[in-house]
Amino acid sequence: MLPAAGGAITVRQFDAGQRFIFQGQEILQVYIIRAGVVKPLITEENGKEYILEFLGEGEMLGEVEAIRGTKTICSVDAVTPVSLYAMGVGQFHYFLQTIPAFNNLVMRLLATRVANSSVKMARQQLYTMAELLPQLQKMLAAQQIGFTKQDLAGYMGISVRSLNRLLKENS
Amino acid sequence: MLPAAGGAITVRQFDAGQRFIFQGQEILQVYIIRAGVVKPLITEENGKEYILEFLGEGEMLGEVEAIRGTKTICSVDAVTPVSLYAMGVGQFHYFLQTIPAFNNLVMRLLATRVANSSVKMARQQLYTMAELLPQLQKMLAAQQIGFTKQDLAGYMGISVRSLNRLLKENS
DNA sequence: TTAATCGCGGGACATTTGTCCCAATTTACA
């Protein structure tokens, strides 16, 4: 079915809360999310964590590292139980080179990620959290998952204490 | 030299301070920086500006929009006088599809941009500006350009007033 | 030359956010 790829695409499962990509390590596989939600997060030297985004079905993990040939820049935790399609890095490159539609998909995915993170970055710097919180709540309400305050604060880049304050004022 | 591309690659020049890509508009060309430095920046509805990064020789502009087929998410200003190679969007796509090396270049460029902006985002949220400023100064000193305090503050996402305070304390 | 603008520096005060606590509740698990 998948010629000359030297390995099948497998499915891997992880429990909620489980970490399956570790910041600073080599990446061996590229994943595509089949079901569930995950959170890529960066841990800084001062021990604080920043959640880059929440990713769901159809999103890709590890492509950036596979393309650049670098170690991972962030860890990834399962927020809900997740099911992932996994392919080896070599296989990923093979697909990139031989399947134009796949190449195009990854290209678009990366471009969209650049656009999204640029906008998120600008907003987070130019508005106060009190202004951003309502919009964020709307976004997260759309997905049906119960995010913890920890996650919400981690995504906003503020402490849980500050988040609590905002939630109180904002009501 | 460039078959079936329906147009040559041209060179365009802009003065320091001149804006040549406007947030919210259609993009007609993809640029590669031949010489000089530019700053992509996002203007929010509250009038504030955030400088995403400083880009120099060999960097690309407009690829994200060309790939996604969307309007621009940010404006781009020349920081120094710049010289740009310009190609039409159609030509850009043609190159992507027909020149594997070009495809690979763009792919790497996007991946690197994702990685860089992720790290920048995390740092900006998890450290105080007083901690970040020294590192930033080192980075900017490496490039020989005289950045204005405005630019520096815009890049850090803080007000000029705050930047002044930091510079004073930090001396 | 004379305004007018722009980059720069900083005082005074308000707001936002962090830090360090402690307590109540819920959740996990042995």
Next chain:
DNA sequence: TGTAAATTGGGACAAATGTCCCGCGATTAA
């Protein structure tokens, strides 16, 4: 079931940053 751990909520204070304002010198344009 019972205990430990995690989650949540918040008081009190400190630190970081924004806002508004003024003045100074340099550059620009009429």
